[in-house]
Amino acid sequence: MADRGTDRVKRGMAEMQKGGVIMDVVNAEQAKIAEEAGAVAVMALERVPADIRAAGGVARMADPTIVEEVMGAVSIPVMAKARIGHIVEARVLEALGVDYIDESEVLTPADEVYHLDKSEYTVPFVCGARDLGEALRRVGEGASMLRTKGEPGTGNIVEAVRHMRMVQAQVKKVVGSSKDELMTEAKNLGAPYELLLEIKENGRLPVVNFAAGGIATPADAALMMQLGADGVFVGSGIFKSDHPDKFARAIVEATTHYEDYELIGRLSKDLGTAMKGIEISNLEPEERMQDRGW
Amino acid sequence: MLKIGVLALQGAVREHVRCLASPDVEVKVVKRIEQLDELDGLVFPGGESTTMRRLVDKYEFFEPLQYFANAGKPVFGTCAGLILMADNIKGSPEGHLRLMDIDVERNAFGRQRESFETTLEVKGVGDDIEAVFIRAPLISNAGNDVDVLSEYDGEIVAARQHHLLACSFHPELTNDARMHQYFVQMVRESKETAADSLVTT
Numbered sequence A: 001m002a003d004r005g006t007d008r009v010k011r012g013m014a015e016m017q018k019g020g021v022i023m024d025v026v027n028a029e030q031a032k033i034a035e036e037a038g039a040v041a042v043m044a045l046e047r048v049p050a051d052i053r054a055a056g057g058v059a060r061m062a063d064p065t066i067v068e069e070v071m072g073a074v075s076i077p078v079m080a081k082a083r084i085g086h087i088v089e090a091r092v093l094e095a096l097g098v099d100y101i102d103e104s105e106v107l108t109p110a111d112e113v114y115h116l117d118k119s120e121y122t123v124p125f126v127c128g129a130r131d132l133g134e135a136l137r138r139v140g141e142g143a144s145m146l147r148t149k150g151e152p153g154t155g156n157i158v159e160a161v162r163h164m165r166m167v168q169a170q171v172k173k174v175v176g177s178s179k180d181e182l183m184t185e186a187k188n189l190g191a192p193y194e195l196l197l198e199i200k201e202n203g204r205l206p207v208v209n210f211a212a213g214g215i216a217t218p219a220d221a222a223l224m225m226q227l228g229a230d231g232v233f234v235g236s237g238i239f240k241s242d243h244p245d246k247f248a249r250a251i252v253e254a255t256t257h258y259e260d261y262e263l264i265g266r267l268s269k270d271l272g273t274a275m276k277g278i279e280i281s282n283l284e285p286e287e288r289m290q291d292r293g294w
Numbered sequence B: 001m002l003k004i005g006v007l008a009l010q011g012a013v014r015e016h017v018r019c020l021a022s023p024d025v026e027v028k029v030v031k032r033i034e035q036l037d038e039l040d041g042l043v044f045p046g047g048e049s050t051t052m053r054r055l056v057d058k059y060e061f062f063e064p065l066q067y068f069a070n071a072g073k074p075v076f077g078t079c080a081g082l083i084l085m086a087d088n089i090k091g092s093p094e095g096h097l098r099l100m101d102i103d104v105e106r107n108a109f110g111r112q113r114e115s116f117e118t119t120l121e122v123k124g125v126g127d128d129i130e131a132v133f134i135r136a137p138l139i140s141n142a143g144n145d146v147d148v149l150s151e152y153d154g155e156i157v158a159a160r161q162h163h164l165l166a167c168s169f170h171p172e173l174t175n176d177a178r179m180h181q182y183f184v185q186m187v188r189e190s191k192e193t194a195a196d197s198l199v200t201t
Helices: A007-015 A028-037 A049-055 A064-073 A087-096 A132-141 A158-176 A179-189 A193-202 A218-226 A244-256 A261-267 B013-020 B033-038 B049-058 B062-070 B080-085 B178-200
Strands: A021-025 A041-044 A078-083 A100-104 A125-129 A145-148 A208-210 A232-234 B002-007 B025-030 B041-044 B075-078 B086-089 B100-105 B116-122 B126-133 B138-142 B147-152 B155-161 B164-167
Touching (some): A007 B116, A021 A028, A021 A244, A064 A078, A125 A132, A132 A158, A132 A179, A158 A193, A179 A193, A218 A232, A218 A244, A244 A261, A244 B049, B002 B178, B041 B080, B080 B086, B080 B164, B100 B164, B116 B155, B126 B147
Parallel strands (some): A021 A232, A078 A100, A125 A145, B086 B100
Antiparallel strands (some): B100 B138, B147 B155, B155 B164
């Protein structure tokens, strides 16, 4: 008997991505560059976050034509984004056969109260989180993988660092707490108690946690790995740089050997200009993608 | 004490380390070729085979890994690890490390939504082994010298050729460590044989 869509099958898929880089792509050509550079997966999009930011308006699931084009172009897993709470976009992506769905704050939320019940799907989900409470609410809903929210499309690492440090510190606190302190911690975090018990027992999050939202250089990727990320998503950073293929390779290598500073130094040479980037304090409140979802 | 390494270029390294850990095994996370010299056996973990291959080339692991296996030291590959070991890959001009006389087909069971878990009979290991298949490859052809250890739905999903062990599924994602214990035994026997031949010469 074969069981599909079990937690082990869905979470296991994310475990296989560890130590790797997942790259945003908008067409088959970019997908092939990403695969050739050593990406462990690609995220098929209509526009990268920086362009979504620039375009304004409502950002939705990508045109299925693009998703299918990318799926046809590469043999590595293909992910795609659905709007927060948009049951039908998620079901459509699942029907298309994408390997992972990102219920993503980069798109305009479809529901301001409820996230998807991700446990109901056969396809696994990744969700963004700024802190442990948010992370565990998503896992409670069935997310099989986590990532920092960071601030997408800015090329500014500061928010991803904030979110990764926050989650790591809160995990440490839970691990160091005695059992009788955990219910209060669950209340304070707004996180399921059972998941806190699981963290205390295993000493780590129940699913992998990647870094995302603002990674623009090989050094950024290595920084996030040092802070405890299991891998990295690079959105606008690669295909908004001057030499995407060179950039992509350098980020893959820096992620593998994140403690080899001489290597990262060499990788960072002559890469051309990274994406320009945005100072976070210059964003208006409504421009902050990380505040979407709860 | 046996020293067994897990190739740590990318993928589910931690899980293999956990499964291998036992009082008489020292597990090493392998990121550099110099580390291979001290090992009695090596695991190629699950992950993305194309990514691993790129990093194998980049860090000049290709020949050292072939040398390691050709010297008779045991190697165990799961999923992407199996793909790295195969002589031939369907749809590719040639295999990667070409250690084992098998042909593999990548993503043979379909995409992630078709991924599944089940229990399998694995010859010499157990009749109810927990097996998690994730975008898994299968062995479409095995040479005369290869011992088929397990089949699922008529397809080969685990095989052994002397000191080489490979499976399509991920025993490292379960709490069932019997596949790893089987491999550790292979490493133990290989080391004893090597020690014997040293004594006789």
